[in-house]
Every structure is written in C-alpha cells, then in structure tokens.
Amino acid sequence: NAGVTQTPKFRVLKTGQSMTLLCAQDMNHEYMYWYRQDPGMGLRLIHYSVGEGTTAKGEVPDGYNVSRLKKQNFLLGLESAAPSQTSVYFCASSAPGLAVFEQFFGPGTRLTVL
C-alpha cells in the first residue's frame, strides 16, 4: 500500500514552459486535493475533486488546470509556467463517509520556474 505518490519529485522549468504533475493514490479515496506550500504562508488549496470526473477551484487556482479522469489519479497542469509558481506542491486524498476525516498527503513536488 503506497498511499499517495507524486511524480516527479523535483522539476526545473523555464518561464512559459508547460508541465503536468501526477498524483496517484491506492486507498480508493473519493476526494483529492492539490495544495501549494510557500514559506511563511502555510499550504493553500489550488484545486480539488470530490470524485472521478469532477473538479473545483480552490483558493489559488489561477494558472493551473486539473483533471480527474480516473478515481486514483489527479493531475495538475501548468500551461505556461511563471516564476510565481515556484513552490512545493502537495497532493492529498481523503475518504467520505464521516463529517470530519483526515487527509493523507504525498511527499511533494518541488518546482522551480526560472
């Protein structure tokens, strides 16, 4: 049981390049999330999904797109990377059925945009 995995672990992009971050979970969780972590700002929600084929915007969605074609995968895309998107990106998943439930986090992807 690998939990939540993220690919790649590190990436350096030039301004204007595109890339896709992959998140995979093997816990059969319905809900998945993408957060970004910046120094002194905690984690902020980019997009989330409450099930296969559904996505919704979070607090800081601009410049990102997401897709949830399969229940176990949640992709985060940057169409035209900007230096402001330099950050550490975390994916998380959680299970419904309770009013309050913990989220399980992946190890993160460290992205630098030059």
Next chain:
Amino acid sequence: AQSVAQPEDQVNVAEGNPLTVKCTYSVSGNPYLFWYVQYPNRGLQFLLKYITGDNLVKGSYGFEAEFNKSQTSFHLKKPSALVSDSALYFCAGQSPANSGYALNFGKGTSLLVTP
C-alpha cells in the same frame, strides 16, 4: 469557513521539557480542527483532530491538543519534548462540504528541541 492562526513562527524548547504550539481559530458553526507535522523534505503527517466531545484530544507520537471554546484555541502539547520532535507544525480547520472539506492551514510553527 474555518480559519486558523498560529501566532508563533518558531518555538524553542529543551529536551525533556513540556512543549506547547499555539493555534487559534475563527469559525461559523462547529469547529473541526487538525494538527499536522512536516519533517524536512517530507509530506504532512496527521497528528490528531478535534470534532466534538472531550476537550483534550490525544494523538500520535505522544502529542495531545486542548480545545478551548471560550478562548477559541486549539493548542498542541506534549509533556516531554524529544529532539526528534523538531519539525514544522501546522494547525488546520476544515471547510464545509460545499468546499470539498478542504483544509485551511495556518502559516506553520517551526519547533526546535535542543538537547
């Protein structure tokens, strides 16, 4: 929505001493509160959560948190700190269902436990 605040950027404590990491919250309705820990270059790990019930919540690695409604606080505590407890700690509040139960994180508090 539930917002949280962590008033301390860093907390220093000697090994063996008790530690407290502070968190205050602002909610409309019942608070659902969490503590997570992040070790260097790692993802976040769940420590404990408060839903309703006992104001003292026990979690992983000997941590506990005290919920105080009158002070709107949810402070993380441990009776005897270990050097290995040194990490970044996040308090979080849970958003409602129409926001996907996403977590709203505080800015984090860096805990340094010295030998």
